[in-house]
Amino acid sequence: MTTQSTALDTSLQRLPLILDKIEVLRHLANDHFGHDPDAIHWGHVGDLGRVDQALDDLLAIFDVHAQ
Missing domain, CATH: 1.20.5 (Single alpha-helices involved in coiled-coils or other helix-helix interfaces)
Incomplete structure (x- = not known):
């Protein structure tokens, strides 16, 4: 092969x-990443910011620009 x-x-x-x-x-x-929508706090927002950045980094591997 x-x-x-x-x-x-x-x-x-x-x-x-x-x-x-x-x-x-x-x-x-x-499902709001398992969190009660009424209990979302800034720590959750920070977590989502890191997720967003990680996804941008992954897309950059394939030369795709985040929209």
Whole structure:
């Protein structure tokens, strides 16, 4: 097997794992990340700021600019 086909196979194996994690994030976001909406405080806002930055960093890997 060539290196390229091995890389493609591995890439295709990882894709569903990434999509599953994105779906978990989507569900968490729809549920206010497990927090009571009436109890959101600045610590939660800071956490979301770090998540937002981490997502921007991930998108930058693929040369995608956040909107």
